[in-house]
Amino acid sequence: MATAAPPAHDAGKKEGSGNGPKYHVDIEGTIYEWDQPTITVADIRRLGNLPSDTPVMIIDEDNNQRTLGEDEVVELKPGLGFSKKVRYQRG
Numbered sequence: 001m002a003t004a005a006p007p008a009h010d011a012g013k014k015e016g017s018g019n020g021p022k023y024h025v026d027i028e029g030t031i032y033e034w035d036q037p038t039i040t041v042a043d044i045r046r047l048g049n050l051p052s053d054t055p056v057m058i059i060d061e062d063n064n065q066r067t068l069g070e071d072e073v074v075e076l077k078p079g080l081g082f083s084k085k086v087r088y089q090r091g
Contacts, residue, residue: 022034022078023035023036023037023076023077023078025039025044027044027047027048027050028048028089028090030048032047032048034047036076037075037076037078038073038074038075038076039073039074039076040071040072040073040074041056041069041071041072044056044068044074054090054091055067055068055090055091056090057090057091058074059089067091
């Protein structure tokens with residue numbers, strides 16, 4: 001099972017500052033740092049070492065899930081979230 005999360009905004013970091021916002025992606029229970037405001041399905045596969053023949057699913061904060069298309073781009077929110085998270089998993 002793969003899971004990835006774009007957590008809530010971290011008010012302590014300012015966009016455009018030297019370090020920039022950090023994003024966190026939860027893939028199958030492992031948190032990965034990400035420096036971009038978006039992530040592709042190919043990036044999720046690379047980060048989580050997911051096989052190319054396995055569908056990637058997104059699970060939103062309401063626990064709704066759907067399979068992502070191979071060409072989809074997902075917007076992330078900077079910082080670490082402490083509430084429900086959007087996750088990605090194998091289909």
